[in-house]
Amino acid sequence: MKERDGSGAHKVRQVEAIASGTVIDHIPAAMTLKVVNLLAEVEDQVFVGINLRSSRVGRKGVVKIAGRELPERTVSSLALIAPQATISIIRDYEVIAKYQVPMPDVFADIARCDNPNCVTNHERWPTRMEVVLRDPLTVRCTYCERTFAANELSLI
Amino acid sequence: MTFAGRHVLSISDFARADILHVLASAGRLEREPRPDLLAGRLMATLFFEPSTRTRLSFEAAMHKLGGRVIGFSDVGSTSTKKGESLADTLRMVEQYADVIVIRHPRDGAARLASEVSRVPIINGGDGANQHPTQTFLDLYTIAKLFPRLVDGGEPLTIAFAGDLRYGRTVHSLLVALCHFGVRVLTVAPRGLEMPDTYLNHAFTAGIDVEPVPSLQEAVRRSDVLYMTRLQEERFPDPLEFGHIKASYRINAAMLAGAPAHLRILHPLPRVNEIAIDVDRTEHAHYFAQAGNGIVVRQALLGLVLGKM
Ligand SMILES: [Zn+2]
DSSP: OBOOOTTOTTSOOSSOOOSSEEEEEEEEGGGHHHHHHHHOOTTOEEEEEEEEEETTTEEEEEEEEETOOOOHHHHGGGGGTOTTOEEEEEETTEEEEEEEOOOOSEEESSBOOSOTTBGGGTSSOOOEEEEEEETTEEEEETTTOOEEEGGGOOBO | OOOTTOOBOOGGGOOHHHHHHHHHHHHHHHHSOOTTTTTTOEEEEEESSOOHHHHHHHHHHHHHTTOEEEEEOOGGGSGGGGTOOHHHHHHHHTTTOSEEEEEESSBTHHHHHHHHOSSOEEEEEETTTBOHHHHHHHHHHHHHHOTHHHHOSSOOEEEEESOTTTOHHHHHHHHHHTTTTOEEEEEOOTTOSOOHHHHHHHHHTTOEEEEOSOHHHHHHHOSEEEEOOOOGGGOSOHHHHHHHHHHTOBOGGGGTTSOTTOEEEOOSOOOSSBOGGGTTSTTBOHHHHHHHHHHHHHHHHHHHTTOO
């Protein structure tokens, strides 16, 4: 299988192909830059497409990180902002592995708690959000016990 | 069931059997006081915001079990003002205290403390979040008045009145009551109704929550009327506040048609939502309720210190 966008081989590629690395596809359009912030290192060569058309998620984003294969563990934090996203690992323009973002039970120190009076916003202490509902993704702060829609939270 | 070393942070951490165990232990201590149970033990009270009534209740509980008490209730006198983290304060205090009671303005502070401390933490109120010893004493009070709360039988009808949106006591009590098959009535001003989170929790537990239009109706239909304060800062319009305050105030005349067994509870301090003339009626039970706090806190101290 050639590295390509989900829209099919006949269409014009919407984002530059990469020879090797990781492609994160089917990101909700508004979350695309958050995904870049979350996963890309300063030195990474990154290609970004925003507001691309997708039959699965409406308007989507695609992020391609060249030269680096992100292990499943690294991308698990993606589940908070882009639970529908798919990850493809590319070697020599071929997709050698493709997987869905795994959904963890807990997001440890990934998102800030949205409750301004939460102790985690006043002490230097890692945040902890427990998944209480998968669809729509809803999490509960271990500390202040408030629940939040995952897409409302800002990342650390 | 072992409670030794356990933290008391949130009523949500306690299953029905745990709650029953705490209530039974409190009942035992009330019948048979144990003035030496905690001899040689030291309780530290860390009150990062003042709450005289909660602190006195914990201190009285510890003294009545023969234990000793240290602590502070004035943040100005501690190093927190100098920027010491909550975790560091805990790491210091746990060196010499056997149990720590913490009261803190931030939501979740007690849980954070429990992740640092090797000795049991008892939450004496963390911001708008939890105040579990209040919930235990509320349950103890209701179960003492109406043993069928725990023994089974015709479900009790419990009415909550006042600010049900921001009142953490009513949220925690509702969550706890979900273990006991009660009927719940609510009376709240528009905008201060019980939040959906708690209504959903009750619904999932099979608990019926019925909003009723007036305090009078709640009085007529309840076994327990749980009153809470209305706070002026929740109302943008002072005129509106004045008007609403009047309709959430209970007085002796309104209790004329109440069932004889109706009991009125309130977490205290009251402002004017319960008129003074109610105090002399057989329905008033809020001072006895506060008194139950001592024996319930004794039980929790005895349990987490492994002595009961
Ligand atoms: Zn929080």
